[in-house]
Amino acid sequence: MSNYIVAIHIVELIAALAGTYYYLKTRDSQMKIFIWYLWLVVFVETVGMYGHVLLNNYDYDWFVWLKNSVFCTNTWLYNIYSFVSILIFGKFYLKIIHQKSSKIIIKVAVVVYVTFAILYYLIKGTFFEKSLPYDVFMETFIVFVFVILYYKQLLASNKILLFYKLPVFYISSSLLLWYLCAAPLFTFDGYFFAVNKGFVQFRHVFMFLINMFLYSCFTFAFLYTIQFKKE
Template sequence: MKDLLDYIIAHNFYYTFLCEIIAAACGSYYLIKNSCTSRELRWFVYYLWLVFIVDLSGTYAIWAYLDNYETLPSLKDSVFARNTWLFNILKIISFLAYCQLFIFQLKNPTTKKILKVSLVLYVIFGIYQCFASEVFFTDYIVINSFVGTFLLLICIGAYFYDMLTSDKILYFSKNAVFYISLGALVWHLAYMPLNIYNAYFNEGNLYFIEVYASVLSYSNIFMYSLFGFGFLFSSRKKNEKVVKSMRF
């Protein structure tokens, strides 16, 4: 366990864990302060807690490797020796959580219906790829990331368009979903190019691994910090609005 902690500290993974739990905690605070929060945003906060738990649980593979599989010898030759299977599943859940959040913000029924159907088809496609892929336990399923990212960018674009063509633009800074959309947009635009060169992620390309880790780390810090700020700022604005209404 000490080797695992040393590894996490040496590679600055604790920054990501810290930002994840702060974002989830801020989201929970937002839910407490705003009892009328939509179901989609409430489920998104639950998703943030899930991400933290899965990321923390995924360190089992690092721990087993650094421990030379002495504590868990049966894990060494099993399909669960790597944690990619865990994150392949989380990837589908992530796009489901993000897309449904933005889809349910839309007012146009036609656009909303098309994106709903597209999201269902993506989930079916993603699950099929997990069962059909030969690399489910050994590598990340890149096609799921590409298709999911493309769909997510469309959902975010539809959300921005809907906001610009309605009175939502007048109070966008008070809406936690806006900060989530901005953070998700930047994160996926930064991470998507890395997937193109995912084949270079191996022990023979240590420089690429360092770049990959750095981009992912900074992107995580930016996104989850923005989430946390959005939840706190939106909560404060809503509380100020309630106080002002009580004065009249």
């Protein structure tokens, strides 16, 4: 699966670079936090690769201490990433959405998710061992709410006539599609064992395809719409 991992890293980096280029050319403050999110993805995915190295259980001396610590797997890193991602998405849509009622809904959703995550890990003490139960489904629901609120605002404004010029439209649509595609897959996490080679292979390929789609859409959103910002 190493080729899949490298390919995904490349499209993630390209998306972050495209976003940075877009911002340098347009100074679009609304997109700034999302571009920082893309660089966070690049950082987390790069650092998280140590988990794949340790899975091979090679006896490198400089990894001995890591293997025997709570940081043996990269679960803790992706738990932080999931937590921070929701905070960033909330901040991102708060900058885009102007309706007071929608802003309240976004804030409540973020607060509920953050509170639940903190309490769960404090009570269960599994921060270094496993992710939140039904984490992907909670994230999918939250992103779905954010995007629907954005669509609602878009439909009620004159910007609907110029939706194809807005990077937020492409980003929101691709995020929603990604989560809607990924969530059902995690329903079958109980089958994700080495003995179930067919499912493991299918999951790797499926996640590869939807990740390639997602970050390609982000890149397109920045590079395509930049021409309209220059007008």
